[in-house]
Amino acid sequence: MTLPQNTKLQISSLAGIFSNTTATYKFYWFVALLDIVVKERKTRISFWEIIAGMVAESWYPIHYFKLSFGKSDSLFDKSIEIQKAFQISIESDKEKIKKYLLDNLNNTKKFLRVFTLNVPYRFLSPWIKYTYDEDVVAKSQRFENNCLYAIYGDEILINDNWIEYLNEHYSILRDFAFWNLTLFLQKRNPNVPDVPSKLIKPILRDSLTKQHKFWDTYIEYVGSINCIYTGKQLFAKQYDLDHFVPWSFVSHNLLWNLIPADPSINSSKSNNLPLLDRYLRPFADIHQRALTTLYEKNPNNSILEDYLIIHDSVTDLVNLSETDFYNVFKRTFSPMVQIAENMGYKFWKR
Numbered sequence: 001m002t003l004p005q006n007t008k009l010q011i012s013s014l015a016g017i018f019s020n021t022t023a024t025y026k027f028y029w030f031v032a033l034l035d036i037v038v039k040e041r042k043t044r045i046s047f048w049e050i051i052a053g054m055v056a057e058s059w060y061p062i063h064y065f066k067l068s069f070g071k072s073d074s075l076f077d078k079s080i081e082i083q084k085a086f087q088i089s090i091e092s093d094k095e096k097i098k099k100y101l102l103d104n105l106n107n108t109k110k111f112l113r114v115f116t117l118n119v120p121y122r123f124l125s126p127w128i129k130y131t132y133d134e135d136v137v138a139k140s141q142r143f144e145n146n147c148l149y150a151i152y153g154d155e156i157l158i159n160d161n162w163i164e165y166l167n168e169h170y171s172i173l174r175d176f177a178f179w180n181l182t183l184f185l186q187k188r189n190p191n192v193p194d195v196p197s198k199l200i201k202p203i204l205r206d207s208l209t210k211q212h213k214f215w216d217t218y219i220e221y222v223g224s225i226n227c228i229y230t231g232k233q234l235f236a237k238q239y240d241l242d243h244f245v246p247w248s249f250v251s252h253n254l255l256w257n258l259i260p261a262d263p264s265i266n267s268s269k270s271n272n273l274p275l276l277d278r279y280l281r282p283f284a285d286i287h288q289r290a291l292t293t294l295y296e297k298n299p300n301n302s303i304l305e306d307y308l309i310i311h312d313s314v315t316d317l318v319n320l321s322e323t324d325f326y327n328v329f330k331r332t333f334s335p336m337v338q339i340a341e342n343m344g345y346k347f348w349k350r
Contacts, residue, residue, distance in 0.1 A: 003176060004165075008161065013127050014126070017125075018184075021180075022072065024069050025054070025074075027178075028053075028057050028075065031054075032049075032054045036049060036050065045155060046154055048109070048154070049102065051112045052098045053094075053098055054075065055078070056094035059094060060199075060201040062079045064201070065248050065249070066249075067188075075115070078112070081111055082108065120156060121151070124140055127148065128145065136151065146161055146162075147159060185199075192339065193251060194251040194252070208258075210303050211258050214294065215260050216237055220236045221297075225260060227261050229279070230262045230265065232262045234260050239263065240261050241258050242266055244279075245257055246271040250336070255307065256332070272345065272346050276330075284329040285322070288322065292318050295314065
C-alpha cells in the first residue's frame, strides 16, 4: 500500500515507520496520535494521552476477539492486567476506555508507564537513527530530517510541516496503519479467520433475516424442533439464533454455524465454546434434516451456498449418510474449537 506523495515531505520515511516491527506498539501509537491530531485538533500531546489511545484502540481485538499479539508484546499483557484491575467491560467503547484511563492516571500510570520508555523515541527511527533517548530528543527538537514530531519531556509537538498532510490524508494513513497491522497479526494468528475484521469494534452486525427465514421455513414445515441445549420445544419465530462457535471467533453469520436455540441460551452461552462431545451430534442432525428438507423444496435457494464452505457440493452434502454428514461437521468444528480454546476461549457449561 503506497502513501500519497508530497514534494515538501519525506514520505518514504513515514512509509518506513513499520519496518522491522516486532510488536504492535508502533501501529497503535501512530493510530492514536493520528486521531488526536485530526479529530481533536491538538499538536502538543502528552505521552499518556497517546498511550491511553493505544490501549483503547487495541481493547476489542485483545479482549473480545482474543487475537494473539505475540509473546513479547506488553500491550496485550498490560491490557489484560488493566481489565482485571479495574473491571472495565470488554464491550466498552474505546472513547470510554481512553477517558477512564486518563481520568484515573494516578492509578493507571503504573500499567501504562512501560510504553513511555521506548515507543516515542524509536517511532522516529525512519528520520532519526536511534542511539539513545537523549540524542533522539535533541535531534527531534531540531526537527532533524523534517521528522514527524519533537519530544519535550513526556509530550510531543507535531511538526507544523506535517499537519496539513496528516489532516488531508487521515483516512489513507489510518488504513495504511491497519493494513500493516493486519499483516503483522496474521503471522501471529495463522489459523484465525478474518483477522482484518477483528481489529475494530463493529458498529452493527449483519442482519440475520435470511438465516431466520431458512429456519422458520423448516420449523413451519415440521411443526417444531427441540433446542439442542435445553431440550425445549421451539416454534417458528419464537427462538434465538445461536452461533455454535462464537461470532467473535468466526466473524460471520454463515448458516452452517447457526442453530435455533431457547432465548435463554444466548445470554448464558455468550462467547463460550460448545462441548462438542455433547452438542455436535444433535447440531449436525438438525442441520442435516433442515438442509435435506429445504433442498428438496428449493435446490436453488441461494442461502444453501453457505454450506459450500464446509463441503464441495450442496447436492453431495444432502445425499450423505448420517455418519458421513456428521463427519463433515466434525472435521469442520473440531479444529476451530481447538484453535479457539488455544486462544483463551472457555467452554460453556450449563
